[in-house]
Amino acid sequence: MTVNIATAVPDLELRGSSAGAAIRLSGVEKSFGGHQVLRGIDLEIAQGQFVAIVGRSGCGKSTLLRLLAGLDTPTGGSIAVDGATKGWGKRVRLMFQEPRLLPWQRIVRNVEVGLSHAPGSRERQRQAEAALAQVGLAGRETGWPSVLSGGQKQRVALARALVSDPAILALDEPLGALDALTRIEMQALIEQVWLDRGFTALVVTHDVSEAVALADRILLLDAGQVAMDVAIDLPRPRRHGDPEAAAIEGRILERLLTR
Amino acid sequence: MKRVLPWLFPAALLVVWQAGVSAGWIDSQTLPAPSAVGEAFLNLARSGELWNDIAVSSARAAAGFAVGGGIGFALGMLNGLSSLSEKLTDTTLQMLRNIPHLALIPLVILWFGIGEEAKLFLVALGVFFPIYVNTLHGVRSVDPHLLEMARAYGMSRRAVFWQVVFPGALPSIFVGLRYGLGIMWLTLIVAETISASSGIGFMAMNAREFLMVDVVIVSILIYAALGKLADSIARLLERLCLRWNPTYAEV
Numbered sequence: 001m002t003v004n005i006a007t008a009v010p011d012l013e014l015r016g017s018s019a020g021a022a023i024r025l026s027g028v029e030k031s032f033g034g035h036q037v038l039r040g041i042d043l044e045i046a047q048g049q050f051v052a053i054v055g056r057s058g059c060g061k062s063t064l065l066r067l068l069a070g071l072d073t074p075t076g077g078s079i080a081v082d083g084a085t086k087g088w089g090k091r092v093r094l095m096f097q098e099p100r101l102l103p104w105q106r107i108v109r110n111v112e113v114g115l116s117h118a119p120g121s122r123e124r125q126r127q128a129e130a131a132l133a134q135v136g137l138a139g140r141e142t143g144w145p146s147v148l149s150g151g152q153k154q155r156v157a158l159a160r161a162l163v164s165d166p167a168i169l170a171l172d173e174p175l176g177a178l179d180a181l182t183r184i185e186m187q188a189l190i191e192q193v194w195l196d197r198g199f200t201a202l203v204v205t206h207d208v209s210e211a212v213a214l215a216d217r218i219l220l221l222d223a224g225q226v227a228m229d230v231a232i233d234l235p236r237p238r239r240h241g242d243p244e245a246a247a248i249e250g251r252i253l254e255r256l257l258t259r
Numbered sequence: 260m261k262r263v264l265p266w267l268f269p270a271a272l273l274v275v276w277q278a279g280v281s282a283g284w285i286d287s288q289t290l291p292a293p294s295a296v297g298e299a300f301l302n303l304a305r306s307g308e309l310w311n312d313i314a315v316s317s318a319r320a321a322a323g324f325a326v327g328g329g330i331g332f333a334l335g336m337l338n339g340l341s342s343l344s345e346k347l348t349d350t351t352l353q354m355l356r357n358i359p360h361l362a363l364i365p366l367v368i369l370w371f372g373i374g375e376e377a378k379l380f381l382v383a384l385g386v387f388f389p390i391y392v393n394t395l396h397g398v399r400s401v402d403p404h405l406l407e408m409a410r411a412y413g414m415s416r417r418a419v420f421w422q423v424v425f426p427g428a429l430p431s432i433f434v435g436l437r438y439g440l441g442i443m444w445l446t447l448i449v450a451e452t453i454s455a456s457s458g459i460g461f462m463a464m465n466a467r468e469f470l471m472v473d474v475v476i477v478s479i480l481i482y483a484a485l486g487k488l489a490d491s492i493a494r495l496l497e498r499l500c501l502r503w504n505p506t507y508a509e510v
Contacts, residue, residue, distance in 0.1 A: 069411055070411070071407065071410065071411055089413065090413060093411075093412075094411045096404070096408065098404055100402075100404050100405055100407075100408040102405065102422065102423065102426070103503050103504065104426040104427075104429075104501075104503040104504075105422070105503070113408075113409075113412055113414070113422070114412060116412060116413045116414060116418075144502075144503045145503075146503065146504070146505050160412075
Protein backbone atom coordinates (compact mmCIF):
# COMPACT_ATOMS: atom_id res chain seq x y z
CA MET A 1 0.00 0.00 0.00
CA THR A 2 2.75 2.45 0.89
CA VAL A 3 4.21 1.86 -2.55
CA ASN A 4 0.91 2.86 -4.12
CA ILE A 5 0.72 6.04 -2.11
CA ALA A 6 4.28 6.95 -2.99
CA THR A 7 3.75 6.51 -6.68
CA ALA A 8 0.40 8.25 -6.57
CA VAL A 9 1.81 11.45 -5.10
CA PRO A 10 3.18 13.00 -8.31
CA ASP A 11 0.06 12.03 -10.24
CA LEU A 12 -2.31 13.59 -7.74
CA GLU A 13 -0.22 16.67 -7.62
CA LEU A 14 -0.11 17.08 -11.37
CA ARG A 15 -3.65 16.08 -12.20
CA GLY A 16 -5.90 18.86 -13.30
CA SER A 17 -3.47 21.54 -12.17
CA SER A 18 -4.05 23.23 -15.49
CA ALA A 19 -6.96 22.86 -17.83
CA GLY A 20 -6.53 23.21 -21.54
CA ALA A 21 -6.95 26.40 -23.47
CA ALA A 22 -9.35 27.19 -26.29
CA ILE A 23 -7.81 28.21 -29.60
CA ARG A 24 -9.35 30.36 -32.29
CA LEU A 25 -7.79 30.90 -35.69
CA SER A 26 -9.26 33.55 -37.93
CA GLY A 27 -8.16 33.78 -41.53
CA VAL A 28 -4.68 32.52 -40.75
CA GLU A 29 -2.32 32.71 -43.72
CA LYS A 30 1.32 31.88 -44.05
CA SER A 31 3.57 32.22 -47.03
CA PHE A 32 7.25 31.60 -47.51
CA GLY A 33 8.86 33.73 -50.21
CA GLY A 34 5.72 34.17 -52.29
CA HIS A 35 4.61 30.58 -51.91
CA GLN A 36 1.39 30.44 -49.93
CA VAL A 37 1.37 27.46 -47.58
CA LEU A 38 -1.73 28.27 -45.54
CA ARG A 39 -4.68 29.98 -47.26
CA GLY A 40 -7.02 31.46 -44.76
CA ILE A 41 -7.72 28.97 -42.00
CA ASP A 42 -10.69 29.58 -39.72
CA LEU A 43 -10.86 27.21 -36.81
CA GLU A 44 -12.22 26.90 -33.31
CA ILE A 45 -10.68 24.34 -31.02
CA ALA A 46 -12.43 23.77 -27.72
CA GLN A 47 -10.56 23.69 -24.46
CA GLY A 48 -9.14 20.25 -23.72
CA GLN A 49 -9.94 18.83 -27.13
CA PHE A 50 -7.62 16.27 -28.74
CA VAL A 51 -7.21 17.31 -32.37
CA ALA A 52 -5.31 15.40 -35.01
CA ILE A 53 -4.17 17.12 -38.18
CA VAL A 54 -3.59 14.90 -41.20
CA GLY A 55 -2.72 15.58 -44.80
CA ARG A 56 -0.26 14.91 -47.56
CA SER A 57 3.32 16.12 -47.35
CA GLY A 58 3.46 19.82 -48.03
CA CYS A 59 -0.21 20.46 -47.19
CA GLY A 60 0.84 22.91 -44.47
CA LYS A 61 0.09 20.80 -41.42
CA SER A 62 3.50 21.24 -39.85
CA THR A 63 3.43 24.94 -40.67
CA LEU A 64 0.11 25.25 -38.88
CA LEU A 65 1.56 23.55 -35.82
CA ARG A 66 4.65 25.77 -35.84
CA LEU A 67 2.41 28.85 -35.90
CA LEU A 68 0.51 27.50 -32.92
CA ALA A 69 3.77 26.77 -31.11
CA GLY A 70 4.92 30.33 -31.67
CA LEU A 71 7.95 29.27 -33.73
CA ASP A 72 6.67 31.25 -36.71
CA THR A 73 4.26 34.15 -37.05
CA PRO A 74 1.38 34.14 -39.51
CA THR A 75 1.58 36.46 -42.51
CA GLY A 76 -2.14 37.10 -42.23
CA GLY A 77 -5.03 36.58 -39.85
CA SER A 78 -4.73 36.02 -36.12
CA ILE A 79 -4.43 33.30 -33.52
CA ALA A 80 -6.05 33.69 -30.11
CA VAL A 81 -5.57 31.41 -27.13
CA ASP A 82 -8.31 31.84 -24.54
CA GLY A 83 -9.09 35.11 -26.26
CA ALA A 84 -5.55 36.49 -25.97
CA THR A 85 -3.77 37.20 -29.24
CA LYS A 86 -0.41 37.88 -27.58
CA GLY A 87 1.77 36.32 -24.91
CA TRP A 88 0.35 32.81 -25.19
CA GLY A 89 3.61 31.29 -26.41
CA LYS A 90 4.57 30.13 -22.94
CA ARG A 91 1.36 28.15 -22.54
CA VAL A 92 2.19 25.98 -25.55
CA ARG A 93 4.76 23.21 -25.61
CA LEU A 94 5.97 21.54 -28.76
CA MET A 95 7.20 18.01 -29.14
CA PHE A 96 9.14 17.12 -32.28
CA GLN A 97 9.53 14.02 -34.39
CA GLU A 98 13.08 13.66 -33.02
CA PRO A 99 13.58 13.77 -29.25
CA ARG A 100 16.00 16.73 -29.54
CA LEU A 101 17.53 16.12 -26.13
CA LEU A 102 20.74 17.88 -25.15
CA PRO A 103 23.20 14.98 -25.23
CA TRP A 104 25.56 16.74 -22.79
CA GLN A 105 22.95 17.11 -20.07
CA ARG A 106 21.78 14.38 -17.73
CA ILE A 107 18.22 13.18 -18.32
CA VAL A 108 16.72 15.14 -15.43
CA ARG A 109 18.45 18.35 -16.59
CA ASN A 110 16.95 17.79 -20.03
CA VAL A 111 13.51 17.74 -18.49
CA GLU A 112 14.32 20.92 -16.56
CA VAL A 113 14.86 22.67 -19.90
CA GLY A 114 11.05 22.68 -20.05
CA LEU A 115 10.93 24.91 -16.95
CA SER A 116 12.32 28.16 -18.25
CA HIS A 117 10.95 30.34 -15.46
CA ALA A 118 10.68 28.22 -12.40
CA PRO A 119 11.62 28.57 -8.73
CA GLY A 120 14.81 27.34 -7.06
CA SER A 121 16.84 24.47 -8.38
CA ARG A 122 15.57 21.92 -5.85
CA GLU A 123 12.00 22.66 -6.80
CA ARG A 124 12.92 22.43 -10.49
CA GLN A 125 14.52 19.08 -9.94
CA ARG A 126 11.54 17.82 -7.97
CA GLN A 127 9.15 18.81 -10.74
CA ALA A 128 11.39 17.26 -13.39
CA GLU A 129 11.56 14.01 -11.41
CA ALA A 130 7.79 13.95 -11.08
CA ALA A 131 7.39 14.45 -14.83
CA LEU A 132 9.86 11.64 -15.52
CA ALA A 133 7.93 9.38 -13.16
CA GLN A 134 4.74 10.15 -15.07
CA VAL A 135 6.25 8.96 -18.34
CA GLY A 136 7.54 5.81 -16.66
CA LEU A 137 11.20 6.75 -16.38
CA ALA A 138 11.61 7.11 -12.61
CA GLY A 139 15.11 6.12 -11.57
CA ARG A 140 16.72 7.15 -14.86
CA GLU A 141 17.29 10.77 -13.81
CA THR A 142 21.08 10.79 -13.67
CA GLY A 143 21.79 8.83 -16.85
CA TRP A 144 22.97 10.33 -20.11
CA PRO A 145 20.45 10.49 -22.99
CA SER A 146 22.78 8.40 -25.17
CA VAL A 147 22.02 5.24 -23.17
CA LEU A 148 18.26 5.46 -23.83
CA SER A 149 16.38 3.73 -26.63
CA GLY A 150 14.48 5.75 -29.21
CA GLY A 151 11.16 5.30 -27.42
CA GLN A 152 12.67 6.22 -24.04
CA LYS A 153 14.19 9.37 -25.52
CA GLN A 154 10.75 10.36 -26.80
CA ARG A 155 9.40 9.77 -23.30
CA VAL A 156 12.00 12.17 -21.91
CA ALA A 157 10.96 14.67 -24.59
CA LEU A 158 7.35 14.20 -23.50
CA ALA A 159 8.31 14.78 -19.85
CA ARG A 160 10.17 17.93 -20.89
CA ALA A 161 7.06 19.16 -22.72
CA LEU A 162 4.77 18.35 -19.79
CA VAL A 163 6.88 19.59 -16.89
CA SER A 164 5.77 23.20 -17.21
CA ASP A 165 2.13 22.11 -17.24
CA PRO A 166 1.26 23.55 -20.65
CA ALA A 167 -2.30 24.47 -21.59
CA ILE A 168 -1.64 23.27 -25.12
CA LEU A 169 0.58 20.41 -26.20
CA ALA A 170 1.53 20.43 -29.87
CA LEU A 171 3.06 17.25 -31.26
CA ASP A 172 4.72 17.20 -34.66
CA GLU A 173 4.68 13.57 -35.83
CA PRO A 174 6.03 12.57 -32.42
CA LEU A 175 5.90 8.85 -33.12
CA GLY A 176 7.00 8.87 -36.74
CA ALA A 177 10.44 7.49 -36.03
CA LEU A 178 9.41 4.72 -33.63
CA ASP A 179 8.84 1.04 -34.29
CA ALA A 180 5.27 -0.30 -34.33
CA LEU A 181 5.15 -1.65 -30.77
CA THR A 182 6.80 1.38 -29.21
CA ARG A 183 4.34 3.51 -31.15
CA ILE A 184 1.35 1.77 -29.61
CA GLU A 185 2.83 2.16 -26.12
CA MET A 186 3.54 5.82 -26.71
CA GLN A 187 0.02 6.41 -28.06
CA ALA A 188 -1.37 4.94 -24.86
CA LEU A 189 0.96 7.07 -22.76
CA ILE A 190 0.05 10.28 -24.59
CA GLU A 191 -3.65 9.47 -24.25
CA GLN A 192 -3.17 8.76 -20.54
CA VAL A 193 -1.36 12.01 -19.73
CA TRP A 194 -3.91 13.92 -21.78
CA LEU A 195 -6.75 12.32 -19.78
CA ASP A 196 -4.90 13.06 -16.52
CA ARG A 197 -4.08 16.65 -17.23
CA GLY A 198 -6.74 17.89 -19.60
CA PHE A 199 -4.54 20.05 -21.82
CA THR A 200 -5.57 20.81 -25.38
CA ALA A 201 -3.67 18.42 -27.64
CA LEU A 202 -2.79 19.00 -31.28
CA VAL A 203 -1.02 16.23 -33.06
CA VAL A 204 0.22 16.31 -36.63
CA THR A 205 0.49 12.85 -38.11
CA HIS A 206 0.57 11.16 -41.49
CA ASP A 207 -0.80 8.00 -39.94
CA VAL A 208 -4.60 8.14 -40.19
CA SER A 209 -5.17 5.13 -37.93
CA GLU A 210 -3.11 6.83 -35.25
CA ALA A 211 -5.28 9.93 -35.64
CA VAL A 212 -8.46 7.85 -35.33
CA ALA A 213 -7.07 6.03 -32.30
CA LEU A 214 -6.24 9.20 -30.38
CA ALA A 215 -8.27 12.19 -31.48
CA ASP A 216 -11.67 13.69 -30.70
CA ARG A 217 -11.54 15.44 -33.99
CA ILE A 218 -9.57 15.06 -37.18
CA LEU A 219 -8.74 17.95 -39.48
CA LEU A 220 -7.69 17.10 -42.99
CA LEU A 221 -5.56 19.79 -44.58
CA ASP A 222 -5.26 20.07 -48.33
CA ALA A 223 -3.47 22.82 -50.23
CA GLY A 224 -3.36 25.04 -47.17
CA GLN A 225 -7.04 24.77 -46.31
CA VAL A 226 -9.15 22.63 -44.03
CA ALA A 227 -10.70 20.14 -46.44
CA MET A 228 -12.40 17.88 -43.90
CA ASP A 229 -13.36 18.24 -40.27
CA VAL A 230 -14.43 14.96 -38.68
CA ALA A 231 -15.61 14.50 -35.10
CA ILE A 232 -14.87 11.11 -33.56
CA ASP A 233 -17.17 10.09 -30.76
CA LEU A 234 -15.82 6.64 -30.07
CA PRO A 235 -15.38 5.59 -26.44
CA ARG A 236 -11.89 5.36 -24.94
CA PRO A 237 -9.65 3.45 -24.73
CA ARG A 238 -10.14 2.58 -28.37
CA ARG A 239 -9.29 -0.90 -29.54
CA HIS A 240 -7.31 -1.50 -32.67
CA GLY A 241 -9.42 -2.93 -35.45
CA ASP A 242 -12.73 -1.48 -34.22
CA PRO A 243 -15.13 -1.48 -37.23
CA GLU A 244 -16.46 2.04 -36.60
CA ALA A 245 -12.94 3.39 -36.37
CA ALA A 246 -12.04 1.51 -39.53
CA ALA A 247 -14.97 3.14 -41.35
CA ILE A 248 -13.86 6.64 -40.37
CA GLU A 249 -10.30 5.80 -41.29
CA GLY A 250 -11.50 4.59 -44.71
CA ARG A 251 -13.39 7.83 -45.38
CA ILE A 252 -10.41 9.99 -44.50
CA LEU A 253 -7.99 7.88 -46.52
CA GLU A 254 -10.30 8.07 -49.50
CA ARG A 255 -10.34 11.86 -49.32
CA LEU A 256 -6.56 11.92 -48.93
CA LEU A 257 -6.05 9.78 -51.99
CA THR A 258 -8.32 11.80 -54.30
CA ARG A 259 -6.69 14.94 -55.55
CA MET B 260 51.91 -9.70 -20.86
CA LYS B 261 49.67 -7.49 -22.99
CA ARG B 262 50.90 -4.43 -21.13
CA VAL B 263 54.53 -5.35 -21.73
CA LEU B 264 54.26 -6.05 -25.46
CA PRO B 265 54.11 -2.47 -26.74
CA TRP B 266 57.27 -1.63 -24.76
CA LEU B 267 59.27 -4.56 -26.04
CA PHE B 268 60.53 -2.91 -29.19
CA PRO B 269 61.56 0.45 -27.63
CA ALA B 270 63.38 -1.40 -24.86
CA ALA B 271 65.23 -3.57 -27.37
CA LEU B 272 66.19 -0.45 -29.32
CA LEU B 273 67.68 1.10 -26.18
CA VAL B 274 69.68 -2.05 -25.47
CA VAL B 275 71.03 -2.19 -29.04
CA TRP B 276 71.86 1.49 -28.90
CA GLN B 277 73.75 1.14 -25.60
CA ALA B 278 75.55 -1.99 -26.80
CA GLY B 279 76.41 -0.38 -30.14
CA VAL B 280 78.09 2.59 -28.51
CA SER B 281 79.90 0.40 -25.94
CA ALA B 282 81.21 -1.88 -28.68
CA GLY B 283 82.38 1.08 -30.71
CA TRP B 284 80.06 0.51 -33.69
CA ILE B 285 78.51 3.93 -33.13
CA ASP B 286 80.75 6.97 -32.66
CA SER B 287 79.84 8.51 -29.29
CA GLN B 288 80.45 11.94 -30.83
CA THR B 289 77.67 11.22 -33.32
CA LEU B 290 75.27 9.55 -30.91
CA PRO B 291 76.23 9.17 -27.24
CA ALA B 292 75.00 6.13 -25.34
CA PRO B 293 71.66 6.29 -23.48
CA SER B 294 73.59 6.11 -20.22
CA ALA B 295 75.61 9.20 -21.19
CA VAL B 296 72.40 11.04 -22.10
CA GLY B 297 70.91 10.04 -18.74
CA GLU B 298 74.01 11.30 -16.98
CA ALA B 299 73.85 14.62 -18.82
CA PHE B 300 70.23 14.92 -17.80
CA LEU B 301 71.05 14.32 -14.13
CA ASN B 302 73.89 16.84 -14.19
CA LEU B 303 71.66 19.48 -15.76
CA ALA B 304 68.87 18.70 -13.31
CA ARG B 305 71.21 18.95 -10.32
CA SER B 306 72.64 22.28 -11.37
CA GLY B 307 69.10 23.67 -11.62
CA GLU B 308 69.86 24.97 -15.11
CA LEU B 309 67.42 22.51 -16.66
CA TRP B 310 64.44 23.49 -14.52
CA ASN B 311 65.06 27.12 -15.19
CA ASP B 312 65.11 26.51 -18.94
CA ILE B 313 61.99 24.35 -18.80
CA ALA B 314 60.20 27.05 -16.81
CA VAL B 315 61.21 29.76 -19.28
CA SER B 316 60.13 27.72 -22.30
CA SER B 317 56.85 26.64 -20.72
CA ALA B 318 56.00 30.22 -19.75
CA ARG B 319 56.63 31.34 -23.34
CA ALA B 320 54.51 28.50 -24.69
CA ALA B 321 51.68 29.21 -22.26
CA ALA B 322 51.67 32.96 -22.89
CA GLY B 323 51.67 32.53 -26.67
CA PHE B 324 48.98 29.90 -26.45
CA ALA B 325 46.79 32.03 -24.19
CA VAL B 326 47.01 35.04 -26.49
CA GLY B 327 46.65 33.20 -29.81
CA GLY B 328 44.17 30.63 -28.52
CA GLY B 329 42.11 33.26 -26.72
CA ILE B 330 41.78 35.45 -29.80
CA GLY B 331 41.15 32.41 -32.03
CA PHE B 332 38.43 31.14 -29.71
CA ALA B 333 36.75 34.54 -29.40
CA LEU B 334 36.80 35.20 -33.15
CA GLY B 335 35.66 31.66 -33.93
CA MET B 336 32.68 32.08 -31.59
CA LEU B 337 31.88 35.54 -32.88
CA ASN B 338 32.03 34.51 -36.54
CA GLY B 339 30.03 31.39 -35.83
CA LEU B 340 27.27 33.39 -34.17
CA SER B 341 27.21 36.59 -36.23
CA SER B 342 27.05 36.45 -39.99
CA LEU B 343 28.00 40.13 -40.20
CA SER B 344 31.22 39.53 -38.31
CA GLU B 345 31.89 36.45 -40.41
CA LYS B 346 31.38 38.32 -43.68
CA LEU B 347 33.73 41.04 -42.46
CA THR B 348 36.62 38.89 -41.29
CA ASP B 349 36.46 35.27 -42.41
CA THR B 350 37.76 35.71 -45.96
CA THR B 351 40.70 37.76 -44.71
CA LEU B 352 41.53 35.19 -42.06
CA GLN B 353 41.27 32.31 -44.50
CA MET B 354 43.71 34.11 -46.82
CA LEU B 355 46.17 34.76 -44.00
CA ARG B 356 45.88 31.15 -42.94
CA ASN B 357 47.68 30.11 -46.11
CA ILE B 358 50.86 31.92 -45.08
CA PRO B 359 53.06 29.51 -43.12
CA HIS B 360 53.61 31.40 -39.90
CA LEU B 361 57.23 30.27 -39.68
CA ALA B 362 57.87 32.02 -43.00
CA LEU B 363 57.38 35.26 -41.11
CA ILE B 364 60.46 34.71 -38.95
CA PRO B 365 62.73 37.15 -40.86
CA LEU B 366 60.02 39.79 -40.74
CA VAL B 367 59.33 39.13 -37.07
CA ILE B 368 63.02 39.52 -36.25
CA LEU B 369 63.04 42.83 -38.11
CA TRP B 370 59.98 44.01 -36.19
CA PHE B 371 60.67 42.75 -32.71
CA GLY B 372 64.37 41.87 -32.72
CA ILE B 373 65.11 38.62 -30.94
CA GLY B 374 63.33 39.47 -27.69
CA GLU B 375 60.41 37.75 -25.99
CA GLU B 376 57.87 39.54 -28.16
CA ALA B 377 59.09 37.74 -31.26
CA LYS B 378 58.55 34.29 -29.74
CA LEU B 379 55.22 35.26 -28.22
CA PHE B 380 54.05 36.62 -31.56
CA LEU B 381 55.07 33.53 -33.50
CA VAL B 382 53.52 31.08 -31.04
CA ALA B 383 50.32 33.12 -30.81
CA LEU B 384 50.05 33.31 -34.59
CA GLY B 385 50.69 29.59 -35.01
CA VAL B 386 48.12 28.63 -32.37
CA PHE B 387 45.50 31.10 -33.55
CA PHE B 388 44.45 29.39 -36.77
CA PRO B 389 43.71 25.82 -35.66
CA ILE B 390 41.72 27.12 -32.70
CA TYR B 391 39.87 29.68 -34.81
CA VAL B 392 39.01 27.25 -37.58
CA ASN B 393 37.85 24.47 -35.26
CA THR B 394 35.84 26.75 -32.98
CA LEU B 395 34.07 28.21 -36.01
CA HIS B 396 33.43 24.74 -37.38
CA GLY B 397 32.16 23.60 -33.97
CA VAL B 398 29.65 26.44 -33.70
CA ARG B 399 28.52 25.82 -37.27
CA SER B 400 27.97 22.15 -36.70
CA VAL B 401 25.70 22.59 -33.67
CA ASP B 402 22.51 20.68 -34.45
CA PRO B 403 19.96 23.22 -35.79
CA HIS B 404 17.22 21.00 -34.37
CA LEU B 405 18.53 21.65 -30.88
CA LEU B 406 18.67 25.39 -31.54
CA GLU B 407 15.06 25.32 -32.69
CA MET B 408 14.09 23.31 -29.62
CA ALA B 409 15.81 25.90 -27.42
CA ARG B 410 13.83 28.64 -29.15
CA ALA B 411 10.56 26.77 -28.83
CA TYR B 412 11.26 26.34 -25.11
CA GLY B 413 11.87 30.05 -24.67
CA MET B 414 15.55 29.90 -23.68
CA SER B 415 17.26 33.26 -23.36
CA ARG B 416 20.15 34.03 -25.70
CA ARG B 417 22.56 33.50 -22.83
CA ALA B 418 21.06 30.12 -21.99
CA VAL B 419 21.14 29.11 -25.66
CA PHE B 420 24.85 29.90 -25.75
CA TRP B 421 25.84 28.13 -22.55
CA GLN B 422 23.47 25.19 -22.81
CA VAL B 423 23.42 24.50 -26.54
CA VAL B 424 26.05 26.31 -28.62
CA PHE B 425 29.12 26.02 -26.39
CA PRO B 426 28.71 22.37 -25.34
CA GLY B 427 27.78 21.49 -28.91
CA ALA B 428 30.94 23.11 -30.24
CA LEU B 429 33.17 21.68 -27.52
CA PRO B 430 34.24 18.43 -29.23
CA SER B 431 35.46 20.41 -32.22
CA ILE B 432 37.11 23.02 -29.96
CA PHE B 433 39.09 20.23 -28.32
CA VAL B 434 40.32 19.07 -31.71
CA GLY B 435 41.59 22.60 -32.31
CA LEU B 436 43.07 22.74 -28.83
CA ARG B 437 45.13 19.61 -29.29
CA TYR B 438 46.24 20.60 -32.74
CA GLY B 439 47.15 24.05 -31.43
CA LEU B 440 49.24 22.57 -28.62
CA GLY B 441 51.29 20.64 -31.19
CA ILE B 442 51.89 23.79 -33.22
CA MET B 443 52.71 25.69 -30.03
CA TRP B 444 55.72 23.47 -29.22
CA LEU B 445 56.84 23.26 -32.82
CA THR B 446 56.84 27.03 -33.19
CA LEU B 447 58.60 27.51 -29.90
CA ILE B 448 61.34 25.04 -30.83
CA VAL B 449 62.02 26.87 -34.08
CA ALA B 450 61.87 30.30 -32.48
CA GLU B 451 64.14 29.33 -29.58
CA THR B 452 66.61 27.61 -31.87
CA ILE B 453 66.99 30.68 -34.05
CA SER B 454 67.29 33.26 -31.37
CA ALA B 455 67.17 32.97 -27.62
CA SER B 456 69.31 33.54 -24.55
CA SER B 457 67.39 31.16 -22.32
CA GLY B 458 65.00 28.23 -22.63
CA ILE B 459 65.41 24.68 -23.91
CA GLY B 460 66.15 25.75 -27.48
CA PHE B 461 68.93 27.97 -26.18
CA MET B 462 70.25 25.08 -24.10
CA ALA B 463 70.41 22.91 -27.23
CA MET B 464 72.06 25.56 -29.41
CA ASN B 465 74.53 26.39 -26.67
CA ALA B 466 75.43 22.71 -26.30
CA ARG B 467 75.88 22.44 -30.06
CA GLU B 468 78.56 25.14 -29.96
CA PHE B 469 80.52 23.07 -27.44
CA LEU B 470 79.80 19.80 -29.25
CA MET B 471 77.91 18.43 -26.22
CA VAL B 472 75.80 15.97 -28.22
CA ASP B 473 74.37 14.41 -25.04
CA VAL B 474 72.87 17.74 -23.93
CA VAL B 475 71.43 18.30 -27.40
CA ILE B 476 69.69 14.94 -27.14
CA VAL B 477 68.45 15.75 -23.64
CA SER B 478 66.80 18.94 -24.94
CA ILE B 479 65.18 17.05 -27.80
CA LEU B 480 63.77 14.54 -25.32
CA ILE B 481 62.58 17.33 -23.01
CA TYR B 482 60.69 18.93 -25.90
CA ALA B 483 59.11 15.57 -26.66
CA ALA B 484 58.14 15.04 -23.02
CA LEU B 485 56.64 18.54 -22.71
CA GLY B 486 54.65 18.03 -25.88
CA LYS B 487 53.37 14.70 -24.64
CA LEU B 488 52.48 16.20 -21.25
CA ALA B 489 50.48 19.02 -22.83
CA ASP B 490 48.62 16.58 -25.05
CA SER B 491 47.86 14.27 -22.10
CA ILE B 492 46.42 17.16 -20.09
CA ALA B 493 44.27 18.14 -23.06
CA ARG B 494 43.05 14.57 -23.45
CA LEU B 495 42.22 14.33 -19.79
CA LEU B 496 40.22 17.56 -20.01
CA GLU B 497 38.51 16.26 -23.13
CA ARG B 498 37.45 13.08 -21.37
CA LEU B 499 36.16 15.05 -18.40
CA CYS B 500 34.20 17.54 -20.48
CA LEU B 501 32.83 15.11 -23.04
CA ARG B 502 31.75 12.34 -20.67
CA TRP B 503 28.26 12.49 -22.18
CA ASN B 504 29.62 11.39 -25.54
CA PRO B 505 29.77 7.59 -25.82
CA THR B 506 32.97 7.96 -27.90
CA TYR B 507 34.81 9.33 -24.87
CA ALA B 508 32.98 7.58 -22.07
CA GLU B 509 34.80 5.26 -19.67
CA VAL B 510 38.10 5.33 -21.56
